[in-house]
Amino acid sequence: MRTVIKSFNVALLFLIFALYCHSQVYAAYPERPVTLVVPQAPGGASDALARILAQKLSGIWGQPVVVENRAGAGGNIGLSHVAKSKQDGYTLLMSYEGTQAINVSLYSDLQYDPVKDFVAVATIATVPFLCVVNNNVNAKTFEEFIALEKSESNMTFGSAGSGSVNHLLGEMLNLAAGTQLTHVPYKGAGPALTDLLGGRITAVFTSVPSIAQQIESGKVRALAVTSADRSKQLPTVPTIAESGYTNFDVNPWFGIFAPKDTPVEIVNKINADIGTLLQSAGMAKSIAAQGASPLVSTPAQFQSMLDRDIKKWATVVQKSGAKVN
Structure with a gap:
């Protein structure tokens, strides 16, 4: 019986030692x-x-x-x-x-x-991302933008490329609001923003950091934030959910x-x-x-x-x- 207990104790000590060494290896990372x-x-x-x-x-x-x-x-x-x-x-x-x-x-x-x-x-x-339009668009609010698109049906939105978040946000809006914004893919967000500033596309869905300076200088107009809560950086810009699309939440x-x-x-x-x-x-x-x-x-x-x-x-x-x- 003593031999069994002794063998068990030795095995237990080896197990404890192995676990200790194992933990020490990872504690040293990196x-x-x-x-x-x-x-x-x-x-x-x-x-x-x-x-x-x-x-x-x-x-x-x-x-x-x-x-x-x-x-x-x-x-x-x-x-x-x-x-x-x-x-x-x-x-x-x-x-x-x-x-x-x-x-x-x-x-x-x-x-x-x-x-x-x-x-x-x-x-x-x-x-957070924003829905931003060029200054030629005759809409001061997101609701006005949706109504304008439905009456004209010739508006476009640019993206950083097909399949990007910018692209799919526009598609989400089309599904949620029944709009028919036409997608214009670019090779990166930069060219899309350049064409937005130049009035060659109607809108973009882009991140707050990428467009905040142009918004503050009045070069483009931010209509809505895509997240459920307003942006801390642009607190006066309402959310899309506030316009009645309560399930629209992309952050x-x-x-x-x-x-x-x-x-x-x-x-x-x-x-x-x-x-x-x-x-x-x-x-x-x-x-x-x-x-x-x-x-x-x-x-x-x-x-x-x-x-x-x-x-x-x-x-x-x-x-x-x-x-x-």
């Missing part, structure tokens, strides 16, 4: 530079938020966090790269609602699965993903560190400067958001018949 992949070109919201986060995480971790832009194919190049990366926490993805939740409904030949090939780590922020999120099977201890550590940062005054100020609002979540909460939004956008894509170029 021990070398971390790459944060952005699947869009430099200059956009994803890139700006990634660089803010990288700088702050580098300070906490004592290791460089290097932002690497891998743009192309609607974000699919960057996502495919991360999906195939080593599952050790040293290659992370800064994604957003457009690429992670919409592409799966638009592309039939994706080289990755947005759910099965990734683990949701942490949300970073939400960035795109940005967040961090890792390759599937990344150790849960690493996922939880990254989530906790990002959560601490997001609740700091300095980080909140940096994010607010981008027209965004910090968003803290657990990995499970983030995964639920992704699952919900994949279903939401799949419905929009199906009903609108939206296609990529």
Whole structure:
């Protein structure tokens, strides 16, 4: 009997020691530079938020966090790269609602699965979008704009490309309001905004940071915010929901993903560190400067958001018949 008890105690000690060593390995993460992949070109919201986060995480971790832009194919190049990366926490993805939740409904030949090939780590922020029109449009309010479109039926809206959030927001409005705005795709948001300023297209749905300066200078007119709540940066602009479309609520999120099977201890550590940062005054100020609002979540909460939004956008894509170029 004593031999059995002794053997049990030895086994228990080995188990405790193994668990201790296991936890210590992950507690030391990261021990070398971390790459944060952005699947869009430099200059956009994803890139700006990634660089803010990288700088702050580098300070906490004592290791460089290097932002690497891998743009192309609607974000699919960057996502495919991360999906195939080593599952050790040293290659992370800064994604957003457009690429992670919409592409799966638009592309039939994706080289990755947005759910099965990734683990949701942490949300970073939400960035509200606006319905903006050029100054030649004879409408001062969103309600007047809808009425004008229905009477003229020759209005257009530009986007950063077919299948982008900008595009599908216009399609959502057509479905919700019974309008027939004609989509004009561009190769990026910049050219679309240029043509809006020049009066060559009627409207765009774009993020607050990308157009706030032109709104404040009176070069274009903001009619409504796409989120359920008004923008803190432009509090006088009403929401689309306030115009009677109560279910219209799009407030795109940005967040961090890792390759599937990344150790849960690493996922939880990254989530906790990002959560601490997001609740700091300095980080909140940096994010607010981008027209965004910090968003803290657990990995499970983030995964639920992704699952919900994949279903939401799949419905929009199906009903609108939206296609990529």
